[in-house]
Amino acid sequence: MSEHIENDDSEASDGGHSVLEAERSKRYAKIDEMRSAGLEPYPYRFDRSHTLSDLRAAFGDLEAGTETEQQVSVAGRAMLIREQGKLIFATLKDRDGEIQLFVSKAIVGDEAFAEFGALDLGDWVGAEGTVMTTRKGELSVKVERFVLLSKAVRPMPDKWKGLTDVDTRFRQRYADLIVNDEARRTFRVRHEMISSFRRTLAEMSFIEVETPVLHVEAGGAHARPFITHHNALDMQMYLRIALELHLKRLIVGGMERVYEIGRVFRNEGLSPRHNPEFTMMELYQAYGDYSEVMNITEELIRRAATDCLGTTVVDINGTECDLTDPWPRHRMIDLVARATGVDIHPSMPLVKLAALAEEHGSKPEPHWNAGKLIDELFAATVEQSLVRPTFVTGHPVDISPLARRDRNDPYLTERFELFVGGRELANGYSELNDPREQRMRFEEEQSAKESGNLEAGTVDEDYLRALEYGMPPTGGLGIGMDRLAMLLSGVHSIREVILFPTLRLEQF
């Protein structure tokens, strides 16, 4: 009605967004008109009889041209509106379904028909009527009454092409989820994966626990932490970089089988595979060692694949893999030896390892120890080739400060990492439970930190005290849940499996 009043200066000086502003003010005006007509544009609730997929399940096999007496009420967002003279067809979308509304002027009357015509794409709508199919067989609700449930004031992205700009997709995930079914599906897979883990672990008698996010020591992994401050205690604290040390305290306490699915924080760069906050699942099992934990890892992931995808056959970077095939287990030093043609062992002279690492493209730093050099060699020569699920075992002691020594080789640990698609997916070991040896390992970490390694750890005195009370033989596991979600949903950026990934500050 009053669209042409806006050629005054206030709109022009608003700066650059006049199209959007015009659309928004038009829709706000509709809200105001409703209110002055005594209608509520934002009602408090709506009772629906069926979700849209319920409706399709119940009536999906009706023949074309069927009219039923079945009264239903449905709700969703108007995604498409097609006006056709004295008929309007609208596609309503809810969490996991779509349905067509069939609105006839003859049925709803002139006034309601005009109101329906005034709906905008993106509006939330509730509708009551009977179930029918059109001549072409489209399942529809023949609308008798409808109500605006909430007004969309901002226009939807392109109804066909959706939203493709990744920056906008991640910053405005709400808009992404409205129009991109793939995004919805990915987070559905993520949910199924996590609930599958919880079911499997419950069957295995694990107890889910929650341990602190605010830590006094940032231990359990090699990573730089986020630092924060507690005002009342006037104390520096760290956001956790791992779940490990608190969960093992619970093993000391006799809880025997515990796990936690929780957010950890690492103050590092962003990449398609790294987000500063991500989700780990860690579990600890008394009386077990690393080989048993590898079995648990296989079971968890196979069942998650079945629960998410209905199959254990997954595509990994173009290679079709059946996760029920046995997952090979190889020592890291054997894989590196095979790849380089040189026998490898942490007892070798450092200079030989450094030379070899340099030969394979690393730039060894003076403080690198034998374990670090072997790890670099592994990354350079082996890692990428491990497409099918493969357990890499026997990591050197000096890069595994919380893992127990290999019972057959004191230079190595009873540790494993699971690689899938050339990426580390899980990490576990027979847990080190000798408090004196743990103290020595911590002290080595501490001195590495003091000589400039920002990722090295510190001596966690409380953890050592816990170990002195006695920790039973224990196997532990950590799984990167985001990376597993990537694998199961077939996406290649961690940002596709994190609803609100970390981004640089947006300028408004």
Place this chain on the structure above:
RNA sequence: GGGCCGCUGGCGCAAUGGCAGCGCAUCGGACUUUUAAUCCGCGGGUUCUGGGUUCGAGUCCCAGGCGGCCCA
């Protein structure tokens, strides 16, 4: 941190250095079985920001911002 690429109406995309255009959406009109409805018509831009070169810059140059990919 380095290299390459991108940024144009709300969204998706065009434009040998020479009038900034198309599709969707919006707005007006027609249409009682459409379904990316169709048909007719009208609007809407500080081309990411700031400098520079040029008669003339979305385009070329410099700096910055945000993003993507690769590398470290």
